[in-house]
Amino acid sequence: MEEIPFWEETYRTRDINTFPAEPNGTILEFEHLLKKDSVILEAGCGEGQNVRYLAKNGYCDIDAFDLSEAGISKLKWLCEREGLNINAFVDDLSKFHFAKSYDLVMTFATLCFVEKDEWRHFIEDAKEHTKPGGIHIIHTFTNTVPASPDIAPFAVGLADEGEILDLYSEWEVLQFKTYVFDDEHPNVPKHQHAVNKLVARKKASC
Ligand SMILES: C[S@@+](CC[C@H](N)C(=O)[O-])C[C@H]1O[C@@H](n2cnc3c(N)ncnc32)[C@H](O)[C@@H]1O
Numbered sequence: 118m119e120e121i122p123f124w125e126e127t128y129r130t131r132d133i134n135t136f137p138a139e140p141n142g143t144i145l146e147f148e149h150l151l152k153k154d155s156v157i158l159e160a161g162c163g164e165g166q167n168v169r170y171l172a173k174n175g176y177c178d179i180d181a182f183d184l185s186e187a188g189i190s191k192l193k194w195l196c197e198r199e200g201l202n203i204n205a206f207v208d209d210l211s212k213f214h215f216a217k218s219y220d221l222v223m224t225f226a227t228l229c230f231v232e233k234d235e236w237r238h239f240i241e242d243a244k245e246h247t248k249p250g251g252i253h254i255i256h257t258f259t260n261t262v263p264a265s266p267d268i269a270p271f272a273v274g275l276a277d278e279g280e281i282l283d284l285y286s287e288w289e290v291l292q293f294k295t296y297v298f299d300d301e302h303p304n305v306p307k308h309q310h311a312v313n314k315l316v317a318r319k320k321a322s323c
Contacts, residue, residue, distance in 0.1 A: 120190050120270050120273050123267050123305050125187055126304070127190075127267075127302075127303055128164065128185055128187035128188040128190075129187045131191065131194065134164065134166075134197075135168065135190075136164065136166065136302070139166065139170075139292075140166055140170035140171075141167055143256070144167055144170065144223070144258055147254065148171075151176070152220070153176055154177065154178060155221055156180075156217065156218070157171060157178060157224050158182075158219045158221070158222045158223070158243075159222075160210050160224040160227060161179035161182075161227025161230075162182065162188070162192065163202065165181055167225065168203050168205075169195060172196070172203050173199070173201065173283075179202075180203075180206075181203055181206075182210075183205075183207065184207065184209050186207050189232050190207050193205050198284075210227065213239060215242055215246035216245070217242075218246045220250075220252065221254070222246075222253050224254075224255055226310075227255075227257075228276065229257060229268070229272045229273075229275045230268075230273065230274065231273070232273055235274070235321060236274050237284065240255070240284050244284075244319065248319070249320070249323065250317070251319045252293070252317070254315075255314070255317075256313075256314045256318050257314075258275055259277065259280075260275040260276070261289050261295075261297065261311035265300070265308035265309060266306075266308065267305045267308060268310075278295065278311075279295075280311070280314045281313050282315060283314060288318060289318045292315065293315050294313070296311075296312055297312070298310060317320055
């Protein structure tokens with residue numbers, strides 16, 4: 118039987134959060150750099166805790182996509198229930214076509230589920246389709262620790278340590294963090310992930 122990732126099961130439920138319901142702390146930390154009319158994209162948004170937070174706080178031009186139909190269906194349901202306006206759609210990061218430029222592009226714990234040459238291409242494309250002064254928040258799992266059993270069958274593109282930083286050499290790096298953390302989800306035993314997290318701003322000259 119084909120293995121499916123653990124999040125698919127809880128994306129199909131309406132009463133269990135697959136991931137923490139709070140937005141990622143880095144968004145809270147750097148939100149002051151955004152104007153309310155910022156054009157925002159989240160790739161691999163899942164249930165949308167990050168984009169829902171931003172929409173609740175007055176950001177009105179938000180695109181969010183995920184490969185999972187169940188994830189996007191849940192996000193749309195949550196938006197309807199919470200009266201939020203987010204352009205949520207199913208798409209594949211490895212094939213994503215940028216039709217406009219953004220002030221913020223963000224992705225959390227998603228790149229590693231895409232082949233490395235494909236996610237590197239997505240990053241280069243996203244950089245081109247970011248306005249001068251625009252921000253990227255990129256959170257990616259690295260191969261510093263082996264992929265945990267819950268993601269191992271799907272983690273085809275774990276980054277090398279520091280690889281993401283190298284892709285932003287011509288941008289202003291506002292933050293780079295590298296760490297290993299203990300993680301837990303519904304129906305998944307405790308495990309560890311190694312992370313590189315980068316916040317970078319596009320220079321006017323780029
Ligand atoms: C570990 S979950 C993280 C979800 C969300 N970013 C968060 O931090 O809560 C990984 C997400 O990546 C999505 N994903 C995997 N491959 C993808 C692809 N090729 N394109 C878009 N999303 C993808 C999955 O459907 C899932 O929602």
